[in-house]
Amino acid sequence: ELKVEQNPLFLSMQEGKNYTIYCNYSTTSDRLYWYRQDPGKSLESLFVLLSNGAVKQEGRLMASLDTKARLSTLHITAAVHDLSATYFCAVDTPAGGTSYGKLTFGQGTILTVHP
Amino acid sequence: DTEVTQTPKHLVMGMTNKKSLKCEQHMGHRAMYWYKQKAKKPPELMFVYSYEKLSINESVPSRFSPECPNSSLLNLHLHALQPEDSALYLCASSRRQGDTEAFFGQGTRLTVV
Numbered sequence: 001e002l003k004v005e006q007n008p009l010f011l012s013m014q015e016g017k018n019y020t021i022y023c024n025y026s027t028t029s030d031r032l033y034w035y036r037q038d039p040g041k042s043l044e045s046l047f048v049l050l051s052n053g054a055v056k057q058e059g060r061l062m063a064s065l066d067t068k069a070r071l072s073t074l075h076i077t078a079a080v081h082d083l084s085a086t087y088f089c090a091v092d093t094p095a096g097g098t099s100y101g102k103l104t105f106g107q108g109t110i111l112t113v114h115p
Numbered sequence: 116d117t118e119v120t121q122t123p124k125h126l127v128m129g130m131t132n133k134k135s136l137k138c139e140q141h142m143g144h145r146a147m148y149w150y151k152q153k154a155k156k157p158p159e160l161m162f163v164y165s166y167e168k169l170s171i172n173e174s175v176p177s178r179f180s181p182e183c184p185n186s187s188l189l190n191l192h193l194h195a196l197q198p199e200d201s202a203l204y205l206c207a208s209s210r211r212q213g214d215t216e217a218f219f220g221q222g223t224r225l226t227v228v
Contacts, residue, residue, distance in 0.1 A: 041222075100212070103158075
């Protein structure tokens, strides 16, 4: 059974600081997603990482994927209050040896950015 | 139009009620998904439909009954639910099953009393 583990689960940051969220997963996959979720809201897609060594950046967020280590990171640079949200990584695995489409999510990291 | 529309936004139902959740998209997507998200937990996949056929059922109890009457519409029929089924139910769609770009609806917040 695929396990996807994020850490930390809770992250309290000061504005302007940098930090990294880690996502480890237990089975081979070359498809990893990062999502953001605001309280009571739906999921917003942030990044799709599709190969070993993939790196994507959008604003103050940068995500990377190491498929050999089964590790993805989400790096936050110079945090601002607007980044406060819950961040999920999710791994996509083939279902029954056929197509993809079975997302397994990590537990989520609740990020709070303080002034 | 890149929207996935879910109705209703909120639903309160008794344990003996029958209700349905609706999800609609007009992007021509042929894969649609139901997820369940309990409070402070990650989403969990329930069902996947591909070309209107059930492709994945994650061992969901039979009190949840999905239906895909056409390529734009996905329903989730609810019957004899328990209070522990209270959750946010999210629908998503993608062009094909497993496509890397999926669009999520805003969800239906379900409370079972």
